[in-house]
Amino acid sequence: MDTYLLQIFNGISVSSVLLLAALGLAITFGLMKIINMAHGEMIMIGAYTTYMVQNLFISFLGDRYFDLYFIAAIPLSFLITGFVGYLLEISIVKRLYGRTLDSLLATWGISLILQQLARNIFGAPNVDVKSPAWLNGGVVVLSNIQLPYKRLFIILLAALCIAGVYLFLFKSDSGRRIRAVMQNRSMAESLGINTRKVDSMTFAIGSGLAGIAGCALTLLGSIGPTLGTNYIVDTFMVVVLGGVGRIIGTVAGAAAIGIGNTTFEYFTNASLGKVLVFLAVILFLQWKPQGFFSISSRVLDE
Amino acid sequence: MERNLHYLKGSFLKDRLFANNFIITLLFVLLALAPLFLSDFRTNLLGKFIAYAILALGIDLIWGYTGILSLGHGVYFGLGAYCMAMYLKLEASNGKLPDFMSWSGQKVLPWFWKPFVYAPVAIILSVLVPAILALIIGYLTFKNRIKGVYFSILTQALSIIFVVLFVGQQAYTGGTNGITNFKTIFGFPLSSSSTKVTLYYVALGFLILAFLFCRWIVQSRFGKVLIAIRDSENRARFSGYNPAIYKTFVYCISAGLAGLAGALFVPQVGIISPAEMGIVPSVEMVIWVAIGGRGTLVGAVIGAILVNSLKSMVSEGFPAAWSYFIGISFVAVVIFMPYGLAGLLNQIKRKIYTQKSVKQYSSAALNILEESGCDEYVG
Numbered sequence: 062m063d064t065y066l067l068q069i070f071n072g073i074s075v076s077s078v079l080l081l082a083a084l085g086l087a088i089t090f091g092l093m094k095i096i097n098m099a100h101g102e103m104i105m106i107g108a109y110t111t112y113m114v115q116n117l118f119i120s121f122l123g124d125r126y127f128d129l130y131f132i133a134a135i136p137l138s139f140l141i142t143g144f145v146g147y148l149l150e151i152s153i154v155k156r157l158y159g160r161t162l163d164s165l166l167a168t169w170g171i172s173l174i175l176q177q178l179a180r181n182i183f184g185a186p187n188v189d190v191k192s193p194a195w196l197n198g199g200v201v202v203l204s205n206i207q208l209p210y211k212r213l214f215i216i217l218l219a220a221l222c223i224a225g226v227y228l229f230l231f232k233s234d235s236g237r238r239i240r241a242v243m244q245n246r247s248m249a250e251s252l253g254i255n256t257r258k259v260d261s262m263t264f265a266i267g268s269g270l271a272g273i274a275g276c277a278l279t280l281l282g283s284i285g286p287t288l289g290t291n292y293i294v295d296t297f298m299v300v301v302l303g304g305v306g307r308i309i310g311t312v313a314g315a316a317a318i319g320i321g322n323t324t325f326e327y328f329t330n331a332s333l334g335k336v337l338v339f340l341a342v343i344l345f346l347q348w349k350p351q352g353f354f355s356i357s358s359r360v361l362d363e
Numbered sequence: 364m365e366r367n368l369h370y371l372k373g374s375f376l377k378d379r380l381f382a383n384n385f386i387i388t389l390l391f392v393l394l395a396l397a398p399l400f401l402s403d404f405r406t407n408l409l410g411k412f413i414a415y416a417i418l419a420l421g422i423d424l425i426w427g428y429t430g431i432l433s434l435g436h437g438v439y440f441g442l443g444a445y446c447m448a449m450y451l452k453l454e455a456s457n458g459k460l461p462d463f464m465s466w467s468g469q470k471v472l473p474w475f476w477k478p479f480v481y482a483p484v485a486i487i488l489s490v491l492v493p494a495i496l497a498l499i500i501g502y503l504t505f506k507n508r509i510k511g512v513y514f515s516i517l518t519q520a521l522s523i524i525f526v527v528l529f530v531g532q533q534a535y536t537g538g539t540n541g542i543t544n545f546k547t548i549f550g551f552p553l554s555s556s557s558t559k560v561t562l563y564y565v566a567l568g569f570l571i572l573a574f575l576f577c578r579w580i581v582q583s584r585f586g587k588v589l590i591a592i593r594d595s596e597n598r599a600r601f602s603g604y605n606p607a608i609y610k611t612f613v614y615c616i617s618a619g620l621a622g623l624a625g626a627l628f629v630p631q632v633g634i635i636s637p638a639e640m641g642i643v644p645s646v647e648m649v650i651w652v653a654i655g656g657r658g659t660l661v662g663a664v665i666g667a668i669l670v671n672s673l674k675s676m677v678s679e680g681f682p683a684a685w686s687y688f689i690g691i692s693f694v695a696v697v698i699f700m701p702y703g704l705a706g707l708l709n710q711i712k713r714k715i716y717t718q719k720s721v722k723q724y725s726s727a728a729l730n731i732l733e734e735s736g737c738d739e740y741v742g
Binding site for chain 2 (some may be wrong): 089096101117142153156157161162163164166167169171172173174176177180181290294297298300301331332334335336339342343346347358
């Protein structure tokens with residue numbers, strides 16, 4: 062039972078990473094109907110940014126300030142990944158609006174290029190990021206259960222990001238514009254909203270969130286050029302299961318997939334666990350094809 | 364004048380049909396002659412690409428004609444390949460337990476391996492097993508109108524699931540290494556060059572059959588409904604067709620073709636491993652069709668053979684360059700030529716024909732004007 066509790070806890074922390082990645086994806090998909098297969102590579106870019114920030118701290122600031130590098134890495138990975146996302150949007154993605162399946166294929170091509178770039182720059186073998194000292198150790202809850210600070214920190218980070226995205230979308234002017242474009246693009250356009258600008262900004266923010274996910278992932282293990290591919294499908298499943306266009310749906314989807322994975326894995330084994338989760342998702346979609354939460358709409362052809 | 368117009372229209376259509384038939388016939392003749400000029404190694408390689416071309420036909424049926432993007436076709440390909448590999452492995456083990464089973468501590472042959480002792484059963488199952496899986500997956504998703512990207516994502520998850528499952532069940536599937544070390548097929552040694560050439564021609568024969576079969580489907584009434592579903596699913600539904608049934612059916616055919624391709628792949632390549640079923644190969648299969656030209660059967664065949672030939676050439680010389688090449692070409696094809704090479708060919712052809720017909724039209728118009736005595740306007 063104790064191990065199971067620990068498993069659930071691990072599941073929640075994996076969910077948080079998935080959630081961070083899926084959040085950006087859900088927004089881009091909901092807003093622009095673009096399936097960004099290069100989203101996984103955004104996670105990778107975030108992770109490598111963290112790696113570079115760590116190396117810069119080591120070579121320029123020495124040991125004294127080393128522990129602070131992670132604090133700097135979080136916003137930097139958001140900014141750099143967001144910028145890469147912005148470049149992608151204005152160069153390639155903008156030509157793909159209205160062609161959802163094509164966007165999936167083209168962005169897959171982009172992801173191949175980015176992976177190979179990472180391989181050329183950082184080398185094919187995985188690299189390690191040393192976590193800061195203040196994240197080592199953990200909270201002892203019961204006699205034999207220890208919750209690692211790293212995983213707690215990831216959960217906290219995800220919660221902060223959710224809160225940030227919520228505030229941004231619902232309390233700021235830019236967020237209101239994004240929601241307006243999401244709900245009715247042509248009406249928003251005629252009311253004077255620059256939808257091009259909203260699109261590229263949203264894409265950048267979505268990518269930036271994936272960058273933070275990548276930054277968080279460095280705490281859980283070593284990173285490599287194909288880091289993103291391991292997460293992209295799970296991330297998409299989160300979006301499909303949760304329903305498009307609602308933050309709460311993404312949260313629920315991430316929790317269901319993350320905890321479902323660890324639970325099934327605990328009771329069977331790693332390979333059967335994944336199969337069972339997939340079956341459960343397929344069966345669930347039989348009942349609710351739109352996912353947990355969806356914006357009701359009278360549009361026939363989505 | 365009337366006759367003139369009819370002639371123009373008729374010849375335009377006939378020319379196009381003729382051109383497509385001409386290209387595919389030429390391609391098949393070239394493929395049939397290829398073993399005379401190529402080394403055994405290259406022939407073998409080309410045979411592998413021919414198996415891929417059959418798979419590409421299947422993907423073109425569902426993607427190019429019906430608008431369903433499946434990113435899990437590696438699974439169907441792999442299942443067909445594993446069915447064939449199980450037969451080859453049993454033949455190689457000579458009545459004993461296959462080697463990897465005894466390594467993993469398995470004592471007796473699992474029940475689902477037993478039918479694969481018989482070659483005909485293995486061959487039939489290599490088409491049926493993928494088709495039945497596609498029936499289940501397709502029926503469950505299409506019935507609930509899960510379509511577009513949602514379907515693509517689910518099929519992608521399917522491919523991950525199968526890789527994980529096949530890697531995990533080492534005692535039954537050979538794990539990461541897959542199934543390999545075959546010796547003979549129907550009693551003929553696989554390593555001999557005559558068997559290899561025979562296998563090549565068998566694959567080519569199946570490719571021609573598959574092509575004719577797909578063309579028959581596409582040109583039939585059924586094919587027209589598929590195109591209608593692709594262009595507007597709701598309109599097709601409102602016209603009284605049930606898209607779910609049509610989509611499920613064509614998805615099964617596509618999976619069956621993929622299985623057949625897998626069965627032809629294994630004896631030529633000599634190994635099947637879960638890596639062939641993963642997401643990356645599955646998406647690459649779609650790339651072949653995209654580059655060749657979706658929505659034309661010729662394009663699918665050309666795409667599969669061309670991209671794979673390029674791949675083996677480029678990656679022999681510069682392995683790193685291949686990723687860039689395929690990535691960039693994919694972005695470029697999707698953005699600039701969504702109908703691939705075949706579409707480009709059609710565009711060029713249309714341009715030439717329009718110029719030609721404009722010339723003929725204008726001369727026909729001149730004739731009419733002259734006949735009706737309106738010379739002064741022509742001047």
